[in-house]
Amino acid sequence: MNNPVLTGQLVRLIALDLEDDLKLFEEWNADSEYQRLADAGAANRYNVKLTKEFFEKEIGGMHAFAIQTLGDDRKIGMINLAGFNWHVRSAWVGIGIGVREFWGKGYGTDAMKIILRFGFTQLNLNRIQLDVFSFNQRGMKSYEKAGFKHEGQLHGNLLKAGVRYDEVFMGILRREWEALQAA
């Protein structure tokens, strides 16, 4: 079912399928670069059964979606809001485009714009934030296009292959997002 709030120019966001999508996650996670872009933790191979148990336990506290292309209904990644702080109405967003042929073509930016709309208009959030690593310039540019502003960085927090990289923080406030919609 097409929900206009969850539909963008290139993709739509749909609820996860905890049977089929976990097999996709396993495929995507086989690409260690995908994992290194998405997570500060050590890249790993995850047991599907344990991943399923994780999502079954945590899914109620997060808004996780598969990213599906409008053109051919292909699932190419996932995006989620988690770490809600309802006291200040903020949440963390995480995104990963698992299929390499869709990198750098605007699909992630489109998914991010959708989840911002969802967060601000449906969840009544005031602030959405993320962290990204300084080697992920493509990600940073995408987040800037979606409206995120740089809020600083923890220097050298990430250690990969003997090199330290910064953990960069970005955030967008509801009034900033509203101004972008009006422009």
Place this chain on the structure above:
Amino acid sequence: MTFTTQLFQSENLILQAYDPEKDAAAEAAFSYDPNYANLIDWEIVPHPLTVFEVKKMREEQLKKGSEKDNFFLFGIHNKSDGLFLGIITFPEIFWFNRYSFFKVYLGEPDMRQVHYAEALKLALVYGLEELGLYSLYTSSGEYEPEVKQALEAAGFKEAARQRENVFRDGRLWDRVFMELLQEDWKVHSVEVQS
């Protein structure tokens, strides 16, 4: 080679293993301070906690931490009379990247004024010299100016500012991440001593 630095005591303070049976009641009393709540749980909405809640959360954290070896919690005590004054906590150390968030908290405002810098130094020596971490960071902001100033005096620099991410006294404030790298700590320690 011998080690001359005492990690668990300073001029006026001594660090003890946290004891949920004894310390939870004092911590529950601290929770009337909204800035205390994040020391127990990052996501918690600040409100006074029962002794039962504090004890349960601390017991779970200590158990989980002992299994993963990535959680450290000390009780800060007055050296002279043993009074429990507050805590130092490293709630989740990222060993593969060698950094950690940490917090120092003293319950009574007058104790904070007198002993915060001394307790902070104990935390820094432990985190940077014993745990061998590359960097430490903590959160603060203009809603607790005395803490932010003490961090700056110890060599911390503002690293990131999450706008409008703390609610205190009827308004939103920025959550400021303050960081100290081990290399800067070494330089700062020499400068302070000389």
